[in-house]
Amino acid sequence: MVTARDTRTADGRRGEDGSPRRADAERNIATILATALELFGRNDNVSMADVARAAGLGRVTVYAHFPSRGDLIEALVAHAIREAEQVMDDCLTASQRLADQVLADLIGSAWHTLNRYRRLRAHAIATLGPERLDRHHDPVRQRIEQLLTRGQEQGVFRTDLPIDWMVACVFSVIHTAADEVDVGRMDGESAPRLLTSTVLAALRPQPVTNDGGI
Secondary structure, eight states: OOOHHHHHHHTTSBOTTSOBOOHHHHHHHHHHHHHHHHHHHHOSOOOHHHHHHHHTOOHHHHHHHOSSHHHHHHHHHHHHHHHHHHHHHHHHHHOOSOHHHHHHHHHHHHHHHHHHHTTHHHHHHHHHOHHHHHHHTHHHHHHHHHHHHHHHHHTSSOSSSOHHHHHHHHHHHHHHHHHHHHTTSSOTTTHHHHHHHHHHHHHSOOOOOTTSOO
């Protein structure tokens, strides 16, 4: 299991004693992560030996930075989440528009990042388990929750559903889109448009009829 200290080690910023890593170690870590991402993105079964061979590094070097396959996958997930957070923060801080418009922009921008890592999800579920993977998404989930709450206050998102359920629906639709792209039933280029249309239709307030019904 990757601890807080291990995560700092895995992303190449600090060693176990808190000191900066050497440049060659940082390069090796970056090479391992980039290589592993490519391999996990196109293969169903990837071993540490496969990563070492494709990266042009010895297995000892790979294991020195990532003691197990699970540690490597967890580091890749953490890297993907950090990238998604940055994309989301750029959208959330750069716009003063209504929350539904911000969410549309966020989905379009974030999909390009999510699409790069979509096949990593299957490996992460198989290796880390769904609960452990889900915990990695907490920072992303918090941002979505804040945006939806803001949208409720602005009157652009419905208030008749629990916010946790609405967040779960957003995640479910995005994950379903990734799965559909994986099996070839959806074109990755059309995914942002379909995602945006589906998510906004589900979240916007429902029209009320004259008799008070929906």
